[in-house]
Amino acid sequence: MFFAIITLSIFFFVSGIYLSNSKTNDTVDFLSSTYDSQKEPLIQYLSNTQEVNSTNSQSFFKKIDENGTYLTKTIQTNNNEYVSLAIKGNQYYLYFIDEEGNIRKEMFIESGQVSINDFVFFNNTFTLVGQKNGKPYILNISDMGEMNWSLVINFQGALNSIKNTSGSYIVGGWVIANGNSQAYISEINLTGKKIWENMYGRDREEKIVDLVIDNNRIIASGTSNSNPEKQNDLLILEYSREGILIFSDEYGYTTFHENPNSITQDNEGNIYIGGYITTLNEQEWKGFIMKISKDLEQKDTIEVEYFETLSIKSLSRVEEVKVYNNQIYMLGVCVDNWPDYDLFLRIINPNGVLIEQKIYGTNDQEIIYSFEILPAGEILGTGQVKDSNNQVYPLIIKTDSSYSIPQKEKP
Numbered sequence: 068m069f070f071a072i073i074t075l076s077i078f079f080f081v082s083g084i085y086l087s088n089s090k091t092n093d094t095v096d097f098l099s100s101t102y103d104s105q106k107e108p109l110i111q112y113l114s115n116t117q118e119v120n121s122t123n124s125q126s127f128f129k130k131i132d133e134n135g136t137y138l139t140k141t142i143q144t145n146n147n148e149y150v151s152l153a154i155k156g157n158q159y160y161l162y163f164i165d166e167e168g169n170i171r172k173e174m175f176i177e178s179g180q181v182s183i184n185d186f187v188f189f190n191n192t193f194t195l196v197g198q199k200n201g202k203p204y205i206l207n208i209s210d211m212g213e214m215n216w217s218l219v220i221n222f223q224g225a226l227n228s229i230k231n232t233s234g235s236y237i238v239g240g241w242v243i244a245n246g247n248s249q250a251y252i253s254e255i256n257l258t259g260k261k262i263w264e265n266m267y268g269r270d271r272e273e274k275i276v277d278l279v280i281d282n283n284r285i286i287a288s289g290t291s292n293s294n295p296e297k298q299n300d301l302l303i304l305e306y307s308r309e310g311i312l313i314f315s316d317e318y319g320y321t322t323f324h325e326n327p328n329s330i331t332q333d334n335e336g337n338i339y340i341g342g343y344i345t346t347l348n349e350q351e352w353k354g355f356i357m358k359i360s361k362d363l364e365q366k367d368t369i370e371v372e373y374f375e376t377l378s379i380k381s382l383s384r385v386e387e388v389k390v391y392n393n394q395i396y397m398l399g400v401c402v403d404n405w406p407d408y409d410l411f412l413r414i415i416n417p418n419g420v421l422i423e424q425k426i427y428g429t430n431d432q433e434i435i436y437s438f439e440i441l442p443a444g445e446i447l448g449t450g451q452v453k454d455s456n457n458q459v460y461p462l463i464i465k466t467d468s469s470y471s472i473p474q475k476e477k478p
Contacts, residue, residue, distance in 0.1 A: 125445070126472045128427065129168045130452050131461035137451030138162070138461045141437040144188045149439055151449045152183060152195075153461065159183045161193065161212075164449075166441060168463045174212045182225070184240075189231040190257065196226035196238050203240055205229075205255060216259035224251060228277045228287075235262060239275035239287050248272040250289055250304060263310035269293035273302060277330045279338070283308060286363070288330040288340050291317050298347060299324035301340070305363045316369045318357075324349065329388040331395075333417060336361030337372075341385035341397050344376060354383040354399050358419065373419045379411050379426070391440045394422060398438045398448055401426065408432040408453075409477055412446060412470055425470050426477045431455070433462055444468040 133155070141151040141164075148171075153160040157179060163172040176183065176195065181204065186195040192215060194207045203220040220226075224242035231237075235256050242251040249268030252275060256262055267273055271293040278287040284305055291302040300319035306312055319325040327342040338359040345352040354377040360370040377383050380401040389396045397413045409428030415421055427433070431452050438448035446466040453459050466472055 125467040127168050127465050128472055128475045129463045133461060134458050136461050137459055138449035139436040140185055141439055141449045142188060143439050149447060152186060168465060184227050185229050187229050187231045194229060194236055196229045198225035207259060218259045227275060230278060230280050232280060237280055237285055239278045241274040248274060250275045252287060254310060265310045265312060267304055267312060276327050279330050279332045281336060286338055288327045296321055299326060301325040301327055303369055314363045318369050328386055331388050331390050333390045339388050339395055341388035343384040352382055352384055353377060354385040356397060375419055386435055387437050398435050400434050406432055408434055410435045423470055427472050427475045428477055
């Protein structure tokens with residue numbers, strides 16, 4: 068594929084705010100809004116597609132003509148096949164998408180008193196996690212949509228993340244135990260039997276949002292408000308592969324909530340966490356990227372190499388972070404003129420130095436939730452569009468290999 072050579076690039080270097088482990092009273096300038104920090108419900112159903120005009124056949128910005136539907140988590144399953152979780156009301160589907168953004172197949176998952184937060188594809192089956200009737204829930208189905216097994220964990224709570232090993236699944240979330248919300252993690256075998264579980268709690272609320280696995284350990288990121296200020300701090304938990312808690316610590320400001328959305332790891336084992344900080348009233352927010360040394364268990368506190376808040380427009384939020392070819396990719400949303408949400412892509416090197424930044428959007432409100440990096444380096448992302456009548460539609464975008472989407476880029 069022809070790679071466009073960019074002869075002139077203007078990089079807006081973003082000043083990072085580097086935090087110390089101890090709480091500080093520093094402040095950050097924000098734009099006030101009426102934003103509610105809670106995400107909308109998960110995904111919904113797809114069928115016909117409507118393509119927004121694009122002059123580049125290698126890139127697109129597609130609004131799917133299915134009112135009341137949006138797409139969250141997207142993963143690659145096979146060559147030129149991607150699967151996205153779709154939600155419409157209380158109905159959950161998986162949609163099979165090719166690299167051109169076409170919906171090839173839709174698969175009904177479940178409906179009713181259930182929510183699905185994450186899924187993986189392994190051993191020709193899909194395993195999904197979330198909540199059913201107020202309790203943590205795991206569902207395993209074949210690639211044809213037939214149920215193989217399900218598991219409801221006997222606590223009030225929910226599962227937010229799932230990763231697979233060579234012969235099991237690691238799930239993380241939260242449960243109510245001893246009257247408090249506690250961070251919950253468990254290993255489940257391929258037939259749905261629990262191998263071990265671990266709960267971590269203090270005096271208020273601890274939750275796991277996302278996790279990563281390497282050969283010797285499991286690292287989970289989440290939130291804790293068991294602190295004198297009773298606000299959300301970023302929570303880091305490290306476990307052995309046998310589920311033994313090795314390390315725990317928190318990180319954050321006294322004047323902000325820290326809200327992680329995604330965690331990933333490079334080939335050396337260093338950890339990257341993306342999300343957003345908010346003021347205590349949760350109406351003003353900025354995205355952040357954080358790098359933590361791989362040697363967690365050798366330290367008494369988190370060894371943070373950098374914590375950078377992102378000045379991408381007045382408001383911003385990192386939704387997902389990935390490492391690819393020794394570069395860190397962030398995709399999220401940003402706002403200057405409320406409520407005109409746009410999308411941003413930001414790429415940095417492991418030291419936090421900016422490589423590329425793009426902003427995409429139209430006159431509607433666009434939100435991105437998940438993305439994959441294609442073999443030729445393009446970005447395929449999924450989310451939602453909200454029009455001027457507050458009607459929500461699924462969104463599928465694809466950049467070219469230079470991360471461009473002609474006629475959809477903004478300064």
